[in-house]
Amino acid sequence: MSQNLRHIACLDDEADILMIAQLALETIGGYQVSVFNCVNSALDGLAACAPDVLLLDYMMPDMNGPAVLKAIQSDAALAHIPVIFMTANAFPPDEAHFLGLGAIGVIAKPFDPLTLPDEVCRIWTDWGSRAG
Amino acid sequence: MQMFKWPEPAADTRPITERGGFTAGFLVTLAGCFLATLALPLFVVHGEQVPQFLPAGGFALGAVVSFGRRVWPAIWIGVTLGYCAMSGADLIGNIGTGRLVVGLLLGGAFTLQSVLAHPVLRNFLHGRKMLLPLVSIGLGLALTGLLTASIVPMVWMTLVAMSSGTGFLVLGFLNTWIGACLAGPVFAPLTVLAFVGTGLIVPQEQRRGTFVKLAIISVVTACIVIAITVMEGSISDNCSTNSSDRSVPCKGLYRGLSREVIWYFFLVIREAGLVIGVSMVALVLRVASMETALRQEIEQGFSNIAQMANFYASIFDDAVDGIYLVDYTRRRILAANKSAERMFGYEPGKMEGLDSRRVVDRDWIDMLHADNKSFRDFVKEKSGAPFDWVGLHKDGKRIFLEASSSCHIQNEREIWSVVFRDVSQRRREEELKRQFISMVTHELRTPLTSINGALGLLLSGKVVTIPVGAEKLLKIANDNSRRLLVIVNDILDIEKIAAGHMKVEMRLLDVARVLDQACAAIGGYAAQFSVSVKLDTPESIPQVALDPTRLMQVMDNLLSNAIKFSPRDGEVTVRAFVFGNFMRISVHNDGAGIPPEYQASIFEKFSQVPNTSPRQVKGTGLGLAMAKAMVNAMGGRISFESLPDQGATFFVDLSLGVS
Numbered sequence: 082m083s084q085n086l087r088h089i090a091c092l093d094d095e096a097d098i099l100m101i102a103q104l105a106l107e108t109i110g111g112y113q114v115s116v117f118n119c120v121n122s123a124l125d126g127l128a129a130c131a132p133d134v135l136l137l138d139y140m141m142p143d144m145n146g147p148a149v150l151k152a153i154q155s156d157a158a159l160a161h162i163p164v165i166f167m168t169a170n171a172f173p174p175d176e177a178h179f180l181g182l183g184a185i186g187v188i189a190k191p192f193d194p195l196t197l198p199d200e201v202c203r204i205w206t207d208w209g210s211r212a213g
Numbered sequence: 214m215q216m217f218k219w220p221e222p223a224a225d226t227r228p229i230t231e232r233g234g235f236t237a238g239f240l241v242t243l244a245g246c247f248l249a250t251l252a253l254p255l256f257v258v259h260g261e262q263v264p265q266f267l268p269a270g271g272f273a274l275g276a277v278v279s280f281g282r283r284v285w286p287a288i289w290i291g292v293t294l295g296y297c298a299m300s301g302a303d304l305i306g307n308i309g310t311g312r313l314v315v316g317l318l319l320g321g322a323f324t325l326q327s328v329l330a331h332p333v334l335r336n337f338l339h340g341r342k343m344l345l346p347l348v349s350i351g352l353g354l355a356l357t358g359l360l361t362a363s364i365v366p367m368v369w370m371t372l373v374a375m376s377s378g379t380g381f382l383v384l385g386f387l388n389t390w391i392g393a394c395l396a397g398p399v400f401a402p403l404t405v406l407a408f409v410g411t412g413l414i415v416p417q418e419q420r421r422g423t424f425v426k427l428a429i430i431s432v433v434t435a436c437i438v439i440a441i442t443v444m445e446g447s448i449s450d451n452c453s454t455n456s457s458d459r460s461v462p463c464k465g466l467y468r469g470l471s472r473e474v475i476w477y478f479f480l481v482i483r484e485a486g487l488v489i490g491v492s493m494v495a496l497v498l499r500v501a502s503m504e505t506a507l508r509q510e511i512e513q514g515f516s517n518i519a520q521m522a523n524f525y526a527s528i529f530d531d532a533v534d535g536i537y538l539v540d541y542t543r544r545r546i547l548a549a550n551k552s553a554e555r556m557f558g559y560e561p562g563k564m565e566g567l568d569s570r571r572v573v574d575r576d577w578i579d580m581l582h583a584d585n586k587s588f589r590d591f592v593k594e595k596s597g598a599p600f601d602w603v604g605l606h607k608d609g610k611r612i613f614l615e616a617s618s619s620c621h622i623q624n625e626r627e628i629w630s631v632v633f634r635d636v637s638q639r640r641r642e643e644e645l646k647r648q649f650i651s652m653v654t655h656e657l658r659t660p661l662t663s664i665n666g667a668l669g670l671l672l673s674g675k676v677v678t679i680p681v682g683a684e685k686l687l688k689i690a691n692d693n694s695r696r697l698l699v700i701v702n703d704i705l706d707i708e709k710i711a712a713g714h715m716k717v718e719m720r721l722l723d724v725a726r727v728l729d730q731a732c733a734a735i736g737g738y739a740a741q742f743s744v745s746v747k748l749d750t751p752e753s754i755p756q757v758a759l760d761p762t763r764l765m766q767v768m769d770n771l772l773s774n775a776i777k778f779s780p781r782d783g784e785v786t787v788r789a790f791v792f793g794n795f796m797r798i799s800v801h802n803d804g805a806g807i808p809p810e811y812q813a814s815i816f817e818k819f820s821q822v823p824n825t826s827p828r829q830v831k832g833t834g835l836g837l838a839m840a841k842a843m844v845n846a847m848g849g850r851i852s853f854e855s856l857p858d859q860g861a862t863f864f865v866d867l868s869l870g871v872s
Contacts, residue, residue, distance in 0.1 A: 101667055
């Protein structure tokens with residue numbers, strides 16, 4: 082992954098959080114951001130927008146994060162998209178658990194909108210250097 | 214439920230064998246009687262009458278020896294008085310009548326003695342010591358009178374009538390025979406036999422043996438005395454009947470002996486026989502009454518033991534907590550109470566003999582085994598201290614139990630008692646509470662994420678330009694929303710700690726570096742309060758095992774507290790130095806100090822010291838509780854020192870791992 086992080090997709094059922102994340106990533110980070118507030122629209126639209134990374138809410142009412150991740154991984158068109166979980170779980174499992182699921186990292190909610198772009202970039206870059 | 218009664222103390226708790234001076238008195242009396250009878254030849258003034266006072270003296274001596282020992286002296290006094298009286302009567306009356314009465318009296322007195330040994334009378338007389346002599350003498354005399362009035366005249370009159378035609382010799386023989394033979398060794402046992410028959414002295418089951426013994430004694434003694442008396446009668450045939458004429462030598466069998474010598478010889482034998490006979494009767498009765506008393510005491514003892522056993526069994530059985538006794542060597546449950554059977558779902562008595570592993574959850578046991586421990590090791594290790602374990606219901610359900618155990622050695626076997634209560638309900642409630650808090654905080658954190666994010670973005674000025682005058686209000690909203698978030702996070706952290714979910718990842722690190730980061734991180738906060746943070750660490754410092762994330766949290770708590778409670782332009786000093794086996798980190802401020810009334814509870818949840826500074830910064834009251842939990846989780850300890858107006862110093866000691 083030699084190129085820079087440019088395009089970030091977010092999937093969260095909370096429209097407000099989605100908007101904050103979008104604002105932070107766009108205005109502070111200067112990234113291109115695509116947002117999805119339901120799983121189906123994400124699965125339909127992700128292939129078209131081809132993001133560099135997907136921020137995925139861990140807990141959603143219709144389909145939870147790990148299930149969505151599985152769906153993405155099993156879809157040949159989407160399998161290449163790296164996923165970062167975002168979780169507000171009061172008792173989150175270890176980071177190793179998320180990595181085991183196939184995510185490249187995890188960001189705890191509530192996140193600081195001012196540092197969110199940097200954090201996403203750091204995880205993505207780390208993953209990139211790990212992947213070689 | 215029947216109320217348990219503690220056993221009443223017995224009137225006299227000593228065993229009966231230790232109670233009276235009977236044996237000593239008896240032996241002395243016996244010795245006295247023998248000495249007296251052996252001394253008979255020395256007293257020849259009035260034939261055989263005077264020496265009868267000597268056995269009386271012996272009895273008196275027995276009374277003295279046994280005096281002060283409750284029942285027995287009174288009897289001996291009674292016997293002595295009676296014997297004296299009868300001996301006196303003997304002096305003036307017919308020798309045979311006197312002897313008869315003496316025998317009856319002795320028999321009666323010994324009977325009385327046995328009667329007095331009977332618990333009914335003994336308990337009545339217990340505490341009425343003044344009555345003892347009166348009762349025994351009265352009873353003795355009444356008995357003697359009764360017997361004398363009924364038996365003696367009848368027998369005597371019959372004999373007189375029978376002997377009217379046979380002459381004085383026959384009468385004399387019978388007279389002596391009745392006196393020596395019947396009165397002493399025969400009548401006394403017969404009198405006693407009457408009492409034995411009533412069951413008053415000797416219990417039913419001992420009656421036969423006592424009868425036999427008494428009968429044998431009577432027959433043997435009677436035979437001896439009859440033989441002696443027959444031989445005595447022959448003296449009359451072979452020696453001069455005139456007792457004053459001592460010069461006339463005897464004939465036949467007694468040839469060459471003086472009449473006195475022969476007479477006294479038989480006299481000695483006869484008296485001795487009488488005393489022995491009576492004494493033997495007394496002895497037999499004494500043993501019988503002792504047996505009775507012992508039997509009663511044993512029965513009473515067994516009854517007390519049974520009562521106590523029932524009492525303890527009812528404590529065991531009716532306890533609300535489950536209790537079972539287990540022999541871990543044989544892995545068998547020895548006994549279980551009702552609560553235990555109910556908790557584990559077994560029918561009454563069905564837990565006895567059960568394999569002790571059947572009541573312990575397999576997964577839980579496997580967890581112990583993973584630590585190379587058996588349940589037995591676990592219980593032994595916890596001996597005395599309460600512990601939690603997971604039990605297994607008969608139908609396979611897991612039961613959460615809170616228990617304690619103790620070891621009892623019985624017959625060189627280790628028996629463990631385990632006392633436990635079902636805390637499944639409490640566990641469920643705690644789990645529900647945890648889930649509830651988790652849910653609530655999650656629900657709070659989601660909107661807080663939006664609010665904080667929105668306010669943060671607004672205040673960053675990168676999204677929109679903030680209108681003049683709005684910035685102050687936005688800042689207030691932002692600060693309070695962040696504070697709310699801190700509270701929610703603190704509550705979550707505390708819950709994590711309470712649920713044992715907090716994990717620490719220990720690494721060997723340079724404390725100075727972590728402290729440097731912590732001080733840097735708090736810099737902005739300190740600036741708000743115009744407080745400076747000074748870090749003072751030595752040049753070289755040993756590495757310590759710690760969890761940097763947790764230590765940062767701890768330092769954040771301690772530093773923010775120290776800053777909050779510092780005076781304006783004050784200084785907070787952070788030091789790190791080796792302190793014994795610990796690396797000590799100290800955080801000192803120059804505030805007002807912690808008021809003494811708050812010192813004891815400073816590390817408890819929701820404990821807050823009121824901030825007297827005008828800045829009025831409030832916390833959640835959870836910071837120090839969390840700091841303590843985290844330091845403890847790292848195997849360290851936290852403490853503080855504070856004097857009024859001299860500030861406060863908090864210490865975090867992390868083990869250097871050197872012992």
